[in-house]
Amino acid sequence: MEKQELLYEGKAKKIYATDEQDVLWVAYKNEATAFNGQKKAEISGKAQLNNQISSLLFSMLHEQGITTHFVKQLSDHEQAVKKVEIVPLEVVVRNATAGSLAKRIGVEEGIRFEQPIVELYYKDDALGDPLILAEHAIFLKAATQEEIDSLKAQALQINEILSKFFKDKDIFLVDFKLEFGRTSQGDIILADEISPDTCRFWDVHTNEKLDKDVFRRDLGGLTEAYEKILQRIGG
Amino acid sequence: MEKQELLYEGKAKKIYATDEQDVLWVAYKNEATAFNGQKKAEISGKAQLNNQISSLLFSMLHEQGITTHFVKQLSDHEQAVKKVEIVPLEVVVRNATAGSLAKRIGVEEGIRFEQPIVELYYKDDALGDPLILAEHAIFLKAATQEEIDSLKAQALQINEILSKFFKDKDIFLVDFKLEFGRTSQGDIILADEISPDTCRFWDVHTNEKLDKDVFRRDLGGLTEAYEKILQRIGG
C-alpha cells in the first residue's frame, strides 16, 4: 500500500489517501490539545502511544465481534483504516460523573451511574461541540433515527467489552468518546480512535488519572500516564 | 381565602401561603428579567398582562382536558393555584428553531421542525439552566422515568392545543417553556405560567415578535406586544 495526498489534518491525526480506494493512511501526531484547541503542546512519544493503544483496542474489539474501521498497524505511529463518511456526532458513554458533565449538572466527579449513559455531542469546533438530543441530530441531518439507534446500541456494547477489559487491568473506565462512520454499503461502524486522549482511565486502587486529564489539569507527565496504560493492556 | 406569609419570591412572581392547605396565592411582578437575571427592568402593567394571559390559557387548557394547578384569578395581577412540588425541569417544546437552540446548533431562526421537539433543562440558576438528557434528570432525582414520560406526553398534548388556538389568532407558537409539579396524590400536573415571558409568539403575517424577545433584544415596547397577545386571545 502506498501513501498518497494529505486529505485532512485534524488536531490529533493526519489522514492520507492511499492507492486503495477504500483505505486511508492515518498518521498520529505528537500534538496534545484541550479545551477545543485553546491549550496546546507538542509531546514527543504521544503519537506512538496513541497509535499503539488504539490499534490494540480496535483489534480486541474486532475479536469480540465489533465491526470497526481498523485495518492494520503500519508503523509505530501510523495505521491503515477503512475510509468511512464520519457521522458528525461525538458519542460519549459515561459510567460515572466527570469532566464537562459533572460541571454541567453541578455534581462531584466519580459518582457511578446505575446504567451507563450515552450522550451525543454535535461535532462542530466553531460551536464548541454542544450536547444535543437525537432529535436535533436528525434535524441537522447528522444521522437518521435508525443510524442513531445503531450507534447507541454499539456504543453500549463497546462499553461492556472495554469496561470488563480495563477492569481486569485494575483500571476504571469512567467515560469515553467514540466516532462512527458510514461505509460505502451504508453500514454504521466504529471509526476514529480509542486512546487516553478520548477516554477517562482511573486506577482502581489509587484513583490516579491515566488519561488526557493529566494534560488538561497539569497533573504530571502525559507520556508517563499513557505508557502505564499501554503496559497494562499488554503493549 | 386569605393571603398568608410569603413563601418564595422568584424573578416573575411572589408565592404566598393561604389559609387553605393545598392552595397558594400567586402575585405576578412587574419585573422583567432576561439572560438568567443579568438584564432587568421594572415594567408597569406586565404583572397584570401575564396574570390575565396565563389565567386565560390555563382555563382554556382545562376545558380541553388538561389537568393544571390553576384554581382562579384573584385580582388583575393575582391568582390562586394548587400547591405542588415543582419538578426542577424546564420542559421546552419547540415547533421551529429559535433562541438558544438556534445558537447551540448553528442555524437560523424560524426553520420549522417536522415533529415538535421536547427538551429538558435543569432548573438551576447557578448552573444556568443547562440542557440535559432524561437520563441526567433521573440521576439527579429531578424526576423518575415515568414522570418524565408523563410530562413529555402532556407537553406535546399542550403544544397541539396551544398551537391550534394561537394559529386561529394568526400567531405562530414557535416554542414555549412549561413547568410541572407533583400533587399530594403523586400526579404530575401542569404548573407555573404560560405567558409571553415563557413563549415565543410570532405574527404569522408580519413575523412581528410578540413576546419577551422584544425585551431581550430591545425590539420595542414590552407592554404593547403583550397587550396585542391579550387582545387577540380575547382578554
Ligand SMILES: Nc1ncnc2c1ncn2[C@@H]1O[C@H](COP(=O)(O)OP(=O)(O)O)[C@@H](O)[C@H]1O
Ligand atoms: N475511518 C475514517 N474515515 C474517514 N475519516 C476518519 C476516519 N476515522 C477518523 N476520521 C476523521 O479523521 C479526522 C482527523 O482526526 P483528528 O485529528 O482526531 O480530528 P479532530 O481534530 O476533528 O479531533 C477526524 O475528522 C475524524 O473524524
Ligand SMILES: Nc1ncnc2c1ncn2[C@@H]1O[C@H](COP(=O)(O)OP(=O)(O)O)[C@@H](O)[C@H]1O
Ligand atoms: N403550583 C405551584 N406550586 C408551587 N410552586 C409553584 C407553583 N407554580 C409555580 N411555582 C414556582 O413558583 C416560583 C416562582 O415563580 P417565578 O417567579 O417564575 O420563579 P423563577 O425565578 O424560578 O422563574 C418558581 O419556582 C415556580 O417553579
Ligand SMILES: [Mg+2]
Ligand atoms: Mg479527534
Ligand SMILES: [Mg+2]
Ligand atoms: Mg419563572
